[in-house]
C-alpha cells in the first residue's frame with residue numbers, strides 16, 4: 001500500500017494489495033447496508049404499530065375519540081412524536097462508513113493506473129491481432145476464459161482509446177457500450193447514454209468518419225432535444241460534410257512505429273519455439289570444475305549469436321525464496337534511455353535489485369551463473385528480479401551499451417532466469433536471430449551480447465512479448481566485460 005502514483009497495473013505482485021483493499025470496501029459497504037437496515041427496521045416497526053392504531057380510529061372516529069386516553073394520545077403523538085420522526089428521517093446514515101472510505105481513498109488506483117491498465121489491454125489486442133469482441137467475451141488468443149468485461153470495463157477502454165492518436169481504435173469498444181445501453185441495471189454505475197453517444201460521435205469526427213457521426217448525434221438529440229452542445233456539433237458536422245462531400249474514409253491501417261511492428265511480427269509470428277530449432281542438447285560438464293560433479297542440461301539455440309537454454313537450474317524452493325525477497329523490494333523499472341514515465345513506455349514492469357552477497361541463496365545463484373557462463377561477476381550489476389503486469393512487455397532492445405561505459409566495461413553476456421511459467425504470451429523474442437523462448441519455471445537463457453572483439457552484437461536484439469495471461473517473473477544477471485580478461489580474452493572477431 002505504500003505505492004505512490006501509478007504503479008499498480010505494472011506488475012501482478014503490486015496489484016495484490018488491491019484484492020485486500022476491495023475486501024475491506026465490500027465489508028464497509030455491507031456495514032453501511034446494515035446501518036440502513038437498522039434504520040429501516042425501526043421505521044417499519046413504528047409504521048405497523050401506528051397504522052394499527054390509526055385503523056382502529058378509522059373504524060369509528062367518534063367512538064375512538066370519545067375515549068379520553070385515545071384522544072389524549074393522539075394529541076400528544078401529533079404534537080411530539082411526529083416531529084421526532086421528522087428528525088429521525090433527517091439523521092444521516094453511514095457517517096462512520098464514509099469516514100472509513102475516505103481513509104482508504106489514497107490507496108485507490110489513480111487515473112494513471114487506469115491508463116496503464118487500458119494500455120495493457122490495448123497492447124494485447126494490438127500486438128497479437130486479437131478481435132475486440134473476443135476480448136470483451138473473455139476469449140484471449142483462442143482460449144475461452146470464464147471471465148468477461150462489464151459495460152463499465154468496456155467504456156473505460158473506449159474512453160481511453162478515444163483520447164489517443166489512433167482514436168478510431170475506440171470505435172468497437174464504444175459501439176459495444178452503445179449496444180448495451182438498453183439493458184443496463186440502474187444505479188450509480190450505469191453509463192450515461194448521452195455521454196456514450198457524444199463520445200462515439202466525437203471519435204468518428206476525429207477519425208474523419210463524418211457521415212457516421214451524424215446519425216449518432218441525431219440519436220443523442222432525440223433524448224436531449226434542445227441540447228446546445230449536440231445541436232452545435234451537428235451543425236459543424238454538416239458543414240464538414242458539405243465541405244468535403246466525398247470524405248475519404250480514413251481506413252488505412254495506422255502506421256506502426258518500428259518497435260511495435262517488430263513485436264507484432266515476432267510475438268505472433270515465427271512459431272519455431274525452442275526445440276525444433278535447437279541445434280543440439282548436451283550436458284555442460286566443462287565450463288567450471290563444479291560442473292563435472294553436477295552437469296547442467298544445456299540446449300544450444302544458436303551459435304551466432306551464441307544463445308543457450310539451461311533447463312532446471314533453479315528449484316521450486318529457491319524460486320519461492322527469491323520471489324519473497326523481491327516482493328519486498330519492488331519498484332517501477334526504468335530503462336537507461338528512458339528513466340521517466342511516458343505514455344508509450346518501453347518497459348512495463350516492476351523490479352527489485354538483489355545483491356549477490358545478500359544470503360546463501362543469492363550466493364548460490366551467483367555461483368550457478370558463473371558455472372553456466374564460465375564468467376566472473378565482480379563489477380557486474382546486482383541481479384534484477386522483474387514482474388510484469390497487464391499486457392506487460394519490453395520493446396525490442398539490446399542489453400549492451402552503444403557508448404562504451406566506464407570502469408566495468410560493457411555488458412558482455414546476459415543470464416535470464418525464468419521464475420514462472422506464463423500461460424499465454426510473454427515469450428523472450430530475438431527478432432534478428434529469430435528465437436522465441438517461452439518462459440519455463442526454473443529454466444535460464446544465456447547469451448553473449450558482444451562479439452569476441454568486444455563490439456556490440458546487433459543480432460542479440462530481443463524483446464519481452466506482452467503477457468496475455470500469467471504473472472511472469474524473471475531474474476536477470478548482466479555480466480560486465482571487465483574481470484573476464486583471462487577467461488575470455490579479446491581474440492578479434494572469429495565470425496560474424
Ligand SMILES: O=C(O)CCC(=O)C(=O)O
Pocket residue numbers: 394399416426427428429462463464465474476
Ligand atoms: O523478460 C524478458 O523476457 C526479457 C527481459 C529483458 O530483456 C531485460 O530485462 O533486459
Ligand SMILES: [Fe+2]
Pocket residue numbers: 397398399462
Ligand atoms: Fe534485455
